[in-house]
Amino acid sequence: MTTQARPRLAVFKFASCDGCQLTLLDCEDELLPLAGEVDIAYFLEASSAVEPGPYDLALVDGSITTAEDAERIRHIRAESRHLVSIGACATAGGVQALRNFADVAEFRDIVYARPEYIETLATSTPIAAHVPVDLELQGCPIDRGQLLEVITAFLAGRKPDIPRHSVCFACKRRGTPCVTVAHGTPCLGPVTHAGCGALCPSYGRGCYGCFGPSGSVNMPAMIPLLRSDGLSDQDVLRLLHTFNVAAFAELETTEEAPHRWARPEGERS
Amino acid sequence: MPSATTTRDPAPPACVLDRQGLDALVQALRARGRTVIGPTHRGGAIVLEELRSAAELPYGWGVELDGGHYRVVRREDEAAFAHSAGPQSWKNYLLPERVRQWTADRAPDGELTVRQERHPPASYAFLGVRPCDLRAIAIQDRVLLGGWHRDDAYQARRNGAFLIAVECTEPGATCFCVSMGTGPAAGPGYDIALTEVLDETGHRFLARAGTAEGAEVLAGLPQRDADAATRTAAAEAVESAAGRMGRSMPPVDLHTLMASSLEAERWDEVASRCLTCGNCTMACPTCFCTTTEDITDLTGDHAERWSRWESCYDLDFSHLPGGPVRQSGRSRYRQWLTHKLGTWWDQFGSSGCVGCGRCIVWCPVAIDITEEAHALHQEQLARRAAGEGTP
Numbered sequence: 001m002t003t004q005a006r007p008r009l010a011v012f013k014f015a016s017c018d019g020c021q022l023t024l025l026d027c028e029d030e031l032l033p034l035a036g037e038v039d040i041a042y043f044l045e046a047s048s049a050v051e052p053g054p055y056d057l058a059l060v061d062g063s064i065t066t067a068e069d070a071e072r073i074r075h076i077r078a079e080s081r082h083l084v085s086i087g088a089c090a091t092a093g094g095v096q097a098l099r100n101f102a103d104v105a106e107f108r109d110i111v112y113a114r115p116e117y118i119e120t121l122a123t124s125t126p127i128a129a130h131v132p133v134d135l136e137l138q139g140c141p142i143d144r145g146q147l148l149e150v151i152t153a154f155l156a157g158r159k160p161d162i163p164r165h166s167v168c169f170a171c172k173r174r175g176t177p178c179v180t181v182a183h184g185t186p187c188l189g190p191v192t193h194a195g196c197g198a199l200c201p202s203y204g205r206g207c208y209g210c211f212g213p214s215g216s217v218n219m220p221a222m223i224p225l226l227r228s229d230g231l232s233d234q235d236v237l238r239l240l241h242t243f244n245v246a247a248f249a250e251l252e253t254t255e256e257a258p259h260r261w262a263r264p265e266g267e268r269s
Numbered sequence: 270m271p272s273a274t275t276t277r278d279p280a281p282p283a284c285v286l287d288r289q290g291l292d293a294l295v296q297a298l299r300a301r302g303r304t305v306i307g308p309t310h311r312g313g314a315i316v317l318e319e320l321r322s323a324a325e326l327p328y329g330w331g332v333e334l335d336g337g338h339y340r341v342v343r344r345e346d347e348a349a350f351a352h353s354a355g356p357q358s359w360k361n362y363l364l365p366e367r368v369r370q371w372t373a374d375r376a377p378d379g380e381l382t383v384r385q386e387r388h389p390p391a392s393y394a395f396l397g398v399r400p401c402d403l404r405a406i407a408i409q410d411r412v413l414l415g416g417w418h419r420d421d422a423y424q425a426r427r428n429g430a431f432l433i434a435v436e437c438t439e440p441g442a443t444c445f446c447v448s449m450g451t452g453p454a455a456g457p458g459y460d461i462a463l464t465e466v467l468d469e470t471g472h473r474f475l476a477r478a479g480t481a482e483g484a485e486v487l488a489g490l491p492q493r494d495a496d497a498a499t500r501t502a503a504a505e506a507v508e509s510a511a512g513r514m515g516r517s518m519p520p521v522d523l524h525t526l527m528a529s530s531l532e533a534e535r536w537d538e539v540a541s542r543c544l545t546c547g548n549c550t551m552a553c554p555t556c557f558c559t560t561t562e563d564i565t566d567l568t569g570d571h572a573e574r575w576s577r578w579e580s581c582y583d584l585d586f587s588h589l590p591g592g593p594v595r596q597s598g599r600s601r602y603r604q605w606l607t608h609k610l611g612t613w614w615d616q617f618g619s620s621g622c623v624g625c626g627r628c629i630v631w632c633p634v635a636i637d638i639t640e641e642a643h644a645l646h647q648e649q650l651a652r653r654a655a656g657e658g659t660p
Contacts, residue, residue, distance in 0.1 A: 033567045149564075156565045165547060165583040168633075171550030173366040173578055177356040179313040180633045182339045190546035190633055204312070215584045216545045218598060225337075225544075225634055 005148050007056035007155065010042035014062025014069050014075055015096055019141040020087030021045045021061045030148055035205075037093060037155055037213025053079030057154050060133075063089040063096060069128055070121070077131035079083050084150055085127040088140035092212050092247035093158045095140075097124040100246055124246075137162065140210040140243035143195045172200035179206055187231040188239060191217045191251075212244035219251040273591040282496035284487060287462070291349070291474060292323040293490045294433070294461075298394040301486075303431060306362055307396035310353060315355040317362070320543045327352060334441040334515070334626065336635025348473060350397055350465050353441035354625040358554035358643055359395055359402055360409060363430065367577040368422045370561070375570040388425035396633040398459065400452030401444075403434050405554035410616050412557050427640065431482065434459035437516050442515035443626030445639055449518065451623045453510040461487060464503035472501040475503040516626065516639040519646040523620065527611025529646045531603070538600035541640055542634050547580035549628035549636070550605065555621050558586070581605050606641060 011021055025046060027034060041051040055180050077083055085180050088094050099107055100123045108115045127133055137150055147161055153160035163169070167189035171178060179185040179201045181186035187206030189198070193214045226236050241247040286294065299307050299321075310327040312345065320326070323404065327351040333340045344351055344563040369508035373383045398406070410427065411453030414419040437446070437453035454567045455462045460483035462474040475495055478484035519526070565572045579586055581604050587594035595601045613621035629637045 030567060037567050148567075150566050153571075155567065156569050158563065161562055161564070163583065163585060165580070165585070166544070168546040168576050169578075169580065169583070170549045171553065172548060175310065175316070175357060175361060177316065177339075177446070178548065178631055178633065181337055181631055182314050182341075182356070187633075190544040190548075206514070216546050216598070218541075221542050221544050222635055 006039045008041040008051070008054070008152075009038040010053070010058045010076075010080065011040075011045065011219070012042070012058060012060045012062075013044070014060065014090065015129070016062030016064040016087065016089040016094060018045060018061065020139075021059070022091070023086075023144050023147050024059070024124045025143050027179050029119060029147060030100065030227050034148075034151065038151070038238070041068075056081045056082065057151070059085045060085045060090050060127050061087055063093045063126060064125045065096060065120060065121055065267040066119060072073050073127060073130050078174040080265055082134045082154065084126075084135045085133050085135060086147065088138065088139045088212055088243040088247075090127045090208065091136040091138050093124040093126050095243050095245065097246040098241060099124055101241075101249070126246075135160065135162075138193045138244075139195050140212075143197070146195050152216055165180070165192055165194055166200070166214045166216075167192045167198050167211070168192050170194050170196070174198060176202050176204060180225070180229060184229050186223075186226050186235075186239065188226075190225075191219065191222045191248075208239060208242065210243050210249065212247045213251060217251050219248075223252075271554070278429070280609070281512055284408075285495050285499050286474045286476050286490060286492050288472060290476075290490050291326075291493055292461050295320055295323045295396065297486055297489055298396075302580065303392045303394040305332065305394045305396055306359075308352065310341060314339065315341060315352045317355065317357045317359070321411065323349075326350075326397075328415070331439065332441060334443045334630050336443065336469055336629050336637050337631075337633055338635070339630050346467050347619075348465060348467055349461075350435045351439040353437065353439065353444055354554075354627050354630070356398060356552065356627075358397065358552070358625070358627065359406055360554055360557075362391075362393060362395070363426050364407065364409065364413070364420075364557060364559075364578075367562075367575055370422075370574045370576055372441065372574075373572045373585075386422070388422040390429045391426040392429040393426065394431040398432050398434045399421065399437055399625070400434060400450070400455045401437075401446045401625040402554055403456060403458050404449075404451040404623045405625070406421050406432070407456075408555045408617070408621065408623070409620060411619070412555075415617070431486075432461075432465050434462040434479075436462065436464045436503075436507050436508050439514050440515060441626060441630075442491050443629040443637075444514050444624065445516040445518060445626060446624035447514045448554050449620060449622055449624035449638075454507050456458060459483070464507060466502045466506060466634040467497055468502055470498060470502075473499060473552045478560045478617065493561055511527060516624075516629070516637070518624075518639055521646055523610040523642060524614045525644065526646055526649065527607040531607070533646045533648050535641065535648050536599045536603045538644075539602055539636060540597065542636055543602050545582045545598045545601055547582040548633065549638075550580040550582060550629050551578065552627040552631040553609075554625060554627065555609075556580070557624065560586070581608070586587055589612055602636075604639065609638075610642065 032101035104122045150160045180187045185206045188205040192209045193211040195211045305320045307313045309318050309331050328349050331344045331349045332352045333342050350536045369386045371385045413423040434455040436455050460481040478487050558579045559576040562575045582601050584593045609621040
């Protein structure tokens with residue numbers, strides 16, 4: 001494959017901790033082969049040498065929290081053949097989306113010594129709320145193996161294998177006895193997107209939903225289960241109000257239409 | 270493979286093993302090069318693992334079961350097999366969750382080489398196969414080996430599996446093998462069957478062989494002839510277990526019930542509780558569905574195909590161009606239950622349910638297959654009554 005023919009990869013950052021971008025640098029053994037297969041044209045976390053677009057594959061980390069960023073993501077979309085949002089910030093607004101359920105001006109006044117220096121939107125929103133996204137890769141942070149799967153699938157021109165099912169699938173596949181059934185531990189596994197390999201339950205802890213909602217969530221059935229495992233209403237809210245607060249919140253107001261929680265096709269990867 | 274032909278034992282000579290005899294059984298199987306898998310107590314559950322000695326069996330541990338509830342409890346006696354179905358089943362070994370099927374490599378000159386995966390024969394001994402699970406293995410044999418397309422990986426593992434059944438003397442609150450005709454006495458298919466007896470005369474196991482290899486293994490163990498008292502105690506323990514089933518199915522033809530319940534209102538009710546998490550299918554000892562997974566490396570010069578466990582609760586399970594066919598939880602629960610109890614008969618000539626109760630126990634929200642079957646039956650009766658009431 002000639003140098004000219006190598007697909008051009010770009011990595012962009014919005015409001016985030018950068019952890020999901022770092023997942024790419026964390027690829028270690030695969031990093032050098034990757035650099036051989038793609039032209040890393042824009043990745044400030046790795047190099048200050050940047051090349052202008054267009055790009056073949058853009059990985060976008062972070063949420064949209066400023067008017068400037070809302071504009072910038074449109075330019076990035078226009079310059080990118082394929083755009084993949086990576087991580088809970090980019091796919092759900094991140095933990096900073098807690099502001100969506102509070103008064104952002106009040107937050108700003110409490111946190112900053114000179115709040116007048118801060119210009120921010122009232123909400124933190126996922127990339128897909130602003131531009132069309134080809135694939136959303138969930139997780140806080142994303143899984144290294146899943147990121148490599150997305151990139152290798154892109155290079156091979158095939159659909160990436162990113163199952164939308166629950167963390168329970170992963171527990172059963174690795175042989176971890178259910179922590180809820182066997183120990184009464186509150187666990188978000190049944191409504192959480194697989195991808196982590198069911199790490200927490202394998203250490204006897206309940207899932208806390210860092211990969212966000214699975215493709216098929218029945219929240220009206222989940223919440224009574226959390227309560228029966230000893231969580232108060234306040235505890236349930238705390239458990240759901242973390243990195244994927246906005247994505248779970250969409251599914252919380254449920255009484256009116258209890259059977260409509262499967263996401264419409266195309267809305268998720 | 271023991272289950273290929275039913276064991277016809279003309280009143281096989283039974284013998285009695287004590288705990289030392291059970292130890293000797295594990296050692297004898299290991300000496301024959303077998304990996305002995307059996308129940309052991311770990312992490313608050315009775316799990317299936319490799320046993321290095323019979324001392325690792327969960328002596329003195331029982332289980333407390335209910336819908337969505339599993340607790341290991343200390344027993345007053347030292348019974349080794351007084352627990353019912355646990356979180357895993359033998360399919361975890363015979364049909365592992367992920368198996369490579371082939372690999373392909375492209376040489377620099379573009380030449381492609383495809384290698385089919387060779388599945389080396391495994392040499393397992395499963396100790397403590399419950400009668401329900403013995404039937405489950407026979408059902409998976411039919412599904413995976415009885416059709417046009419045989420699963421070579423399953424065949425390799427199954428051929429080398431030596432089955433030691435242990436009859437059920439302590440059914441759980443979620444057991445209903447009597448309804449499904451699979452227990453608590455061991456049916457055909459075992460190499461050795463054991464019945465645990467614990468009384469004032471001592472702790473012992475009534476043993477009989479179902480195959481020539483089973484007889485050969487038994488013959489090499491320290492043992493004594495089966496006395497009348499042990500035979501009677503064993504028979505009574507199994508008979509008593511039959512009367513203590515925690516659950517039952519409605520006394521109707523479930524195949525017909527499912528076929529005539531496709532539009533039942535009950536599906537909406539159960540779907541409102543179902544998390545579609547897939548736990549029931551993964552815990553089920555007969556659920557066999559797999560999907561294929563194609564992976565490539567970054568260079569694109571190496572590719573592999575794997576099969577991995579899949580579930581009808583996964584949206585991607587019925588994904589066709591245009592999206593999943595079974596979008597709603599209702600359609601996915603209905604698919605699972607009507608296949609398990611109904612269309613399995615059309616496809617494989619038996620029920621897909623063996624009454625082990627795992628789907629009830631390991632459902633986080635305690636959806637109960639027997640309760641759903643009863644509800645569908647009641648709804649059908651009500652519908653009929655209403656229909657008969659109209660002129």
